[in-house]
Amino acid sequence: MPRSAVVIDDNPKSRAHTEAVLASHRLEIIASSAHNLNAPRLAVEHEPDIVFVAVEEPMMRCLQTLTLLAGRLESTPIVAYSSSSATSVFQQAVRAGATLMLDAPLNAGQVAQALSRLLGTPSDLPKASTGRVITVVGQKGGIGKTTISTNLAAALASEAQASVLIIDFDTTFGDVGLSLDVDSRITAAEMARDLGDFDREAFKASLIPHDSGAFVLPAPAHVGEWLSVSPEKLAQLVDFAAHMFDYVVVDTPGAFNDAVAAALEIADHAMIVTSMEITSVKNTSLLLEVLSGAGYPEERTLVMVNHTIEDPGVTVVDVAPTLNRASVWEVPYDPSVRAGSQAGRPVVLLDLKSLGGKSLRALAHRIATEPERIDRRATVRAPKERKGDSAIGSRLRDAMKRLAS
Numbered sequence: 001m002p003r004s005a006v007v008i009d010d011n012p013k014s015r016a017h018t019e020a021v022l023a024s025h026r027l028e029i030i031a032s033s034a035h036n037l038n039a040p041r042l043a044v045e046h047e048p049d050i051v052f053v054a055v056e057e058p059m060m061r062c063l064q065t066l067t068l069l070a071g072r073l074e075s076t077p078i079v080a081y082s083s084s085s086a087t088s089v090f091q092q093a094v095r096a097g098a099t100l101m102l103d104a105p106l107n108a109g110q111v112a113q114a115l116s117r118l119l120g121t122p123s124d125l126p127k128a129s130t131g132r133v134i135t136v137v138g139q140k141g142g143i144g145k146t147t148i149s150t151n152l153a154a155a156l157a158s159e160a161q162a163s164v165l166i167i168d169f170d171t172t173f174g175d176v177g178l179s180l181d182v183d184s185r186i187t188a189a190e191m192a193r194d195l196g197d198f199d200r201e202a203f204k205a206s207l208i209p210h211d212s213g214a215f216v217l218p219a220p221a222h223v224g225e226w227l228s229v230s231p232e233k234l235a236q237l238v239d240f241a242a243h244m245f246d247y248v249v250v251d252t253p254g255a256f257n258d259a260v261a262a263a264l265e266i267a268d269h270a271m272i273v274t275s276m277e278i279t280s281v282k283n284t285s286l287l288l289e290v291l292s293g294a295g296y297p298e299e300r301t302l303v304m305v306n307h308t309i310e311d312p313g314v315t316v317v318d319v320a321p322t323l324n325r326a327s328v329w330e331v332p333y334d335p336s337v338r339a340g341s342q343a344g345r346p347v348v349l350l351d352l353k354s355l356g357g358k359s360l361r362a363l364a365h366r367i368a369t370e371p372e373r374i375d376r377r378a379t380v381r382a383p384k385e386r387k388g389d390s391a392i393g394s395r396l397r398d399a400m401k402r403l404a405s
Contacts, residue, residue, distance in 0.1 A: 007032040008045045008065060009054035014104065018052055018081070021106045025115055025199040035061045035169035040068035049119060054104065055093050055102065063096040070097025077118040081106055088327065095355070100369055101362075113369050117160055129355070131163075131242040134367070136250045136269035139283035141254040144306040145276040147222070147341050148331065148360070149251035150179045152271075154346040155364035157213035159403065162246040162368060164214040165207065169234065169263055170253040172224045174219020181344025182208045187220040192229045192237040200244055232263035237265050247367075264291070269367065270301045274323075276312035281319050288323060288360055307333035332357045347383055 005027045009015035019029045031046045032038040043051050051069055053064040059192065062080075069078050072202060080098035081103075082089055093101050099118065103112050134152065138145035150324075153166035165187050186206045189197070198206070207215040241248045252264045264270055268292075274284035284303070291301065303325050305316050310333045320328060321337035331337070334356035340347035347357040348364075 002026050002028045003049040003115075004028045004030045006030060006046055006051045008035060008039045008051070009052075009091050010034045011054065011058065014054060014158065014193065018054070018116050019345060021108060021111055022052065024108060027115075034064050038063055039107045040072060041291040043069055044072045044260070049208075050115075051076060051078045052106075053078060053080050053098070054106075055080045055089065055098075055101070056084070059089070059092070061394075064371055066093060066096035066098055071197060075359045076108055078251050079114055079118070080099045083102065086327065090366065091330065091359065094365075095358060100365040102369065105170075110369060117368065123211065130247045131244070132250055132268040132367070133238055133242055133266055134247060134269045134271060135252065135259060135263040136249065136271045136273060137252050137287070138254055138273035138280075139256065139287050140275070140277070140280040141252070142308070143273055143277075143280050143338070144266065144308055144331075145175045145254065145273045146175050146179055146193040146251050147304060147337060147346075148271065148273050148304065149249055150341070151346040151348045151357070151360045152364055153214045153247070153249040154180075154210065154212035155348040156247050156249070156368060157210075159350060159361050159364055160286040160368035161213075164247045165217060166214055166236065166247065166251065167217045167241065168219035168251050169258060169259045170219050170251060172223060172253050172255075173255075174251070176251050177208075177216060177218030179341050179344065180210050180214075180216055180346070181217070182210055184208045184216065184218050186217075188217045189229050191217060192233040195237055195240060204242070212346065214249075217241075218330055224383075226259075231258040234262040235266050237261070266298065267300065270296075271304055272301055273304045273306055274319075275306055276314055276319065277308075281339070285322050285324070288325075303328040304331060305329070306331045309333065329359075329363060331356050335387070349379050 005022050007029060014034055019032060022029060030048055033042050051073065053066055056065060059391055064077065077099045078097055080093040080101040081104045082101065087173050090101050100114065102114060103211060112294050118345050131377060136145055149166060153164050156162050157164040160254050166176055168174040181218060207217055210216055236381040239247055240251060252260045252263050272287065274280045303323055316328055316330055332355045334354050336351045336354045337347045337356040340350040351357055379399045
């Protein structure tokens with residue numbers, strides 16, 4: 001039996017194009033409409049398997065449609081699509097109720113991936129031979145970097161149905177295991193040091209599965225265990241894992257060191273986390289300058305503002321010029337985010353209505369369905385793509401040492 005869809009789009013040409021793309025994926029278009037008060041009622045009456053909603057100006061009317069649909073079709077996936085690439089538009093759509101958001105005009109590839117993840121339909125897209133590496137970096141303690149890492153890993157595993165490994169590279173006080181309430185027989189330091197002794201089966205058997213579906217490789221309890229592990233071995237560990245998992249999330253310490261340089265060098269996506277504290281913004285600005293000076297591609301980075309206090313006294317608009325970014329990804333202040341970390345259960349699983357959790361699930365969907373919206377590269381990382389960057393790690397280490405002195 002074919003799956004059904006409803007399309008809501010003010011632009012007749014855009015609506016016709018969307019219907020044609022969906023029809024090519026064997027979706028039956030049972031109703032279509034412009035944005036009006038009857039559109040949500042039309043969707044509810046037809047009980048579709050999925051709804052596609054255009055999000056264009058006037059924005060408020062589109063967001064109102066999303067809100068009404070989300071309230072009346074709680075179990076039905078709602079896919080928003082827009083010609084705007086602004087992060088703010090994406091976040092507004094997801095907060096209003098969109099399950100995920102795609103670029104307009106829709107193309108067959110992105111629709112196939114969306115349908116595969118949301119409806120379980122087969123996708124004809126080839127699976128990448130190498131998974132994507134996401135390095136989470138923050139140049140200050142207490143900014144919620146590990147919370148971002150663990151929630152992102154959990155969201156990718158549970159929401160995107162992807163295979164995920166989170167590795168704790170924190171060479172000082174690694175808290176990934178504690179944040180996920182898991183205890184492992186083997187640590188990231190041991191695995192990196194003895195990687196040659198493991199085949200794929202033994203490697204995966206040594207990992208600890210989390211309730212979200214993600215696997216965990218925590219940091220050692222004793223800092224001294226890192227002394228026998230070189231940056232090269234850390235990079236080899238991540239590369240080995242990336243051939244086994246769709247995503248490898250690497251959590252790093254709150255101060256720049258060789259482990260951070262190695263994790264950045266091999267990353268497909270570098271998530272640069274800052275709080276709104278002036279010291280955190282300053283340190284983040286310095287790190288971005290160093291990355292730029294070392295030739296690190298800006299398109300591989302995403303600056304994330306994690307609101308750790310309710311009223312910091314400044315806004316993202318205030319700090320964006322300091323960070324030299326037109327836009328940043330915001331994780332709004334939400335007490336349930338911290339509560340989830342303390343309970344050993346990520347907020348993306350603990351509280352589906354959490355604003356912080358919605359933001360992190362939205363980021364996971366963006367990475368899973370449209371990675372080019374994060375790093376704008378057309379292809380998944382391959383070994384040859386890293387050859388030109390082979391000196392980046394050493395340049396980063398040298399630059400940070402000069403700043404420290």
